[in-house]
Amino acid sequence: MISKRSRTLLRVERPLLYWVSMMGAVSTKSRGRVLAIDDEPELLEIVKGSLEPCGFEVHTAASAKEGVEYYEQNWKNIDLVLLDFLMPGMTGDLVFECLKRENPDVRTLLLTGCEDSVAKRMFEEGLWGYVHKPFVLEEFVQQVGEAVDSV
Secondary structure, three states: OEOOOOOOEOOOOOOHHHHHHHOOOOOOOOOEEEEEEOOOHHHHHHHHHHHHHHOEEEEEEOOHHHHHHHHHHHHHHOOEEEEEOOOOOOOHHHHHHHHHHHOOOOOEEEEEOOOHHHHHHHHHOOOOEEEEOOOOHHHHHHHHHHHHHOO
16 A cells, blocks of 8 residues: 555555545546556556545556456557566567557556566567556556546
């Protein structure tokens, strides 16, 4: 969850919505549709819990395979994909290749704790940006907004 003091991804006692509302980010206006693909349920909960109050519609996939299948069926209704790099079965760069086969213009933010060279290779293939984990919640929400708004 979120620590107000350090603003980093941490487990805390208060619910995520409390921290999002403390940021003043709660919105009822629709801002875009996001697909988050990550094998960590806690991270998917944080992504969903931080973006939905800001007006984003968030779909989650708990595996690479599930994410690719969801995207193949719904890509016309997805504005942005948030993609983890290290997942069992398929790494983020391979998932990105699958998404690009379905839609060469897929807008993707890589969520990673890996070194920058991983993202650099993917930028050459059309990656929109990346968010280094752990991330600052306000910056994460802002970067997602910028990615969706530039569609």
